[in-house]
Amino acid sequence: MRIAIIGAGLAGLSAACHLARSGHQITVYEASDAPGGRAGTVGGDYIIDNGPTVLTMVELVEEAVSAAGSRLSDLVELIRVDPAYRAFFSDGRTHDGEGSIAVYADTEAMRDEIKLLAGEKEADAYLRFVAHLARLYEVEFPNFIDRNFNSPLSVLRPPGSFYSLLRLRGFSRLDKVVSSYFKDDRLRRIFSFQALYAGLSPLKALGIYAVIAYMDSVKGVWFPRGGMNQVPRAMEAAAAAAGVRFEYGARVERLVTSGGMIRGIELSARRFVDADVVIATPDRPLFDQAALPNRRIPARLRYAEYSPSAFLMLLGTKESSPPAFAHHNIFFGKPWKESFEALLDRRELMRDPSVLVSLPTITDPTLAPEGKGIVYALEPVPNLAGKVDWLNERGQVRAAMLDRLQKWGVLSDPSAIATETTIDPLDWLDRGMALGTPFSVSHRFFQSGPFRAANQDPRYSNLLWAGSSTVPGVGIPMVLTSGKLAAQRILEAGGRS
Numbered sequence: 001m002r003i004a005i006i007g008a009g010l011a012g013l014s015a016a017c018h019l020a021r022s023g024h025q026i027t028v029y030e031a032s033d034a035p036g037g038r039a040g041t042v043g044g045d046y047i048i049d050n051g052p053t054v055l056t057m058v059e060l061v062e063e064a065v066s067a068a069g070s071r072l073s074d075l076v077e078l079i080r081v082d083p084a085y086r087a088f089f090s091d092g093r094t095h096d097g098e099g100s101i102a103v104y105a106d107t108e109a110m111r112d113e114i115k116l117l118a119g120e121k122e123a124d125a126y127l128r129f130v131a132h133l134a135r136l137y138e139v140e141f142p143n144f145i146d147r148n149f150n151s152p153l154s155v156l157r158p159p160g161s162f163y164s165l166l167r168l169r170g171f172s173r174l175d176k177v178v179s180s181y182f183k184d185d186r187l188r189r190i191f192s193f194q195a196l197y198a199g200l201s202p203l204k205a206l207g208i209y210a211v212i213a214y215m216d217s218v219k220g221v222w223f224p225r226g227g228m229n230q231v232p233r234a235m236e237a238a239a240a241a242a243g244v245r246f247e248y249g250a251r252v253e254r255l256v257t258s259g260g261m262i263r264g265i266e267l268s269a270r271r272f273v274d275a276d277v278v279i280a281t282p283d284r285p286l287f288d289q290a291a292l293p294n295r296r297i298p299a300r301l302r303y304a305e306y307s308p309s310a311f312l313m314l315l316g317t318k319e320s321s322p323p324a325f326a327h328h329n330i331f332f333g334k335p336w337k338e339s340f341e342a343l344l345d346r347r348e349l350m351r352d353p354s355v356l357v358s359l360p361t362i363t364d365p366t367l368a369p370e371g372k373g374i375v376y377a378l379e380p381v382p383n384l385a386g387k388v389d390w391l392n393e394r395g396q397v398r399a400a401m402l403d404r405l406q407k408w409g410v411l412s413d414p415s416a417i418a419t420e421t422t423i424d425p426l427d428w429l430d431r432g433m434a435l436g437t438p439f440s441v442s443h444r445f446f447q448s449g450p451f452r453a454a455n456q457d458p459r460y461s462n463l464l465w466a467g468s469s470t471v472p473g474v475g476i477p478m479v480l481t482s483g484k485l486a487a488q489r490i491l492e493a494g495g496r497s
């Protein structure tokens with residue numbers, strides 16, 4: 001069977017690895033000239049990631065690479081990032097006098113840190129919270145995330161798992177669950193802000209999204225030597241070694257159909273390639289509309305609600321990273337509820353935003369010339385359905401970010417900047433991402449699990465989808481799983497050839 005995979009991002013690479021040894025003839029068509037997609041880099045003297053910086057659940061990368069017959073450790077060196085984060089609070093109220101707390105994945109180290117910050121009771125509550133997260137993860141991952149659904153009712157099967165999720169307060173509000181363990185407002189923030197990764201307010205998300213905190217703050221965070229793009233490069237190498245073909249600079253313009261089936265793909269330059277099955281990973285619905293212009297996109301995507309977007313500032317600096325910081329730093333703005341109302345309800349810029357600042361040269365100094373550093377700052381901002389006029393306001397957003405970086409001491413002075421790149425929602429739109437957000441359709445309950453646009457296309461039985469806009473969703477662990485789930489559908493339907 002000839003299988004065409006469109007896109008060499010993490011979803012397409014995962015599908016390629018999981019199918020690599022099936023005996024089918026597999027080709028990956030990628031529009032750009034390198035693997036990685038959103039997990040890419042800005043090259044030059046400084047190797048700066050311009051997408052994900054927090055690598056969790058490395059076992060999913062290992063699983064894909066070993067499905068293709070390779071060993072991950074032979075292809076890339078993964079370094080444990082410990083602490084996973086350092087969280088900074090604007091009022092400076094912490095035991096270290098710097099206004100910060102380290103978030104360790106090691107449970108005992110984290111318990112000690114919480115004891116110093118907030119006392120014995122909160123430290124004991126942390127142990128109970130971790131036990132809760134572990135139980136939630138055990139039920140949720142196999143039954144709600146790592147699973148193909150054939151109908152919304154499948155969420156009720158097996159019945160035991162659904163009731164376990166109910167009992168674990170998976171359908172209660174996340175902030176209520178977290179607050180039932182912690183009285184300290186700073187700890188409540190640290191263990192609930194991750195809902196934003198799913199495009200949700202931590203104050204409105206359901207308890208099931210606590211698993212994101214489990215994936216990073218408890219299971220731990222890793223960084224590949226050489227930058228995040230080394231992960232897709234390792235996966236590409238594993239798939240290629242098992243016989244998968246890769247074509248770069250190969251933009252798929254259209255899916256060729258006849259008789260209710262996909263017959264192949266049309267690349268730019270009017271080149272046609274036959275395919276028996278297609279796995280498409282570009283962002284929907286823009287790709288869907290362009291590639292199948294005569295078909296309406298499924299209703300779940302037509303009326304979908306999208307996640308907020310991100311403003312990125314990527315700096316190569318003439319100075320090394322200041323030692324007071326960790327690799328990943330979260331600077332919490334003072335307001336909490338008001339910030340999420342601004343971002344998600346009113347769709348405005350947050351007045352005093354929480355910002356992720358990643359300083360990867362703390363873990364891997366070779367990413368920058370000797371003695372120099374990298375600053376990656378990410379501010380959540382509204383997507384293009386919001387009220388920001390990016391053409392006119394991007395300059396102010398940039399200036400405000402530079403001011404903050406200086407105020408926090410991450411950057412001594414703008415004259416220390418050697419290279420600068422900024423990416424805002426208009427840039428994400430230029431890269432083919434609907435509503436200018438790289439975080440796709442949000443994860444509110446009726447856009448998650450069996451309610452999210454399915455990976456089996458309802459119009460063509462030999463068209464499958466993988467990536468952020470289908471199941472299970474957004475983020476590296478999710479899109480790796482999405483590639484595996486699409487591959488599983490093929491292996492289960494056609495068997496191994």
Ligand SMILES: Cc1cc2nc3c(=O)[nH]c(=O)nc-3n(C[C@H](O)[C@H](O)[C@H](O)COP(=O)(O)OP(=O)(O)OC[C@H]3O[C@@H](n4cnc5c(N)ncnc54)[C@H](O)[C@@H]3O)c2cc1C
Nearest residue numbers: 007009010011031037038052053054252282438467475476
């Ligand atoms: C700024 C930012 C920060 C993030 N932070 C994190 C994080 O810390 N942790 C985390 O887990 N996740 C994070 N994410 C999310 C994560 O990066 C994405 O969910 C994931 O990389 C998406 O992978 P994908 O394969 O689904 O899509 P993509 O990476 O977009 O891959 C799709 C591929 O298809 C190609 N393509 C598109 N159209 C065509 C076409 N017509 N023909 C051929 N090829 C085409 C594209 O070039 C691309 O290579 C972040 C994302 C961004 C942007």
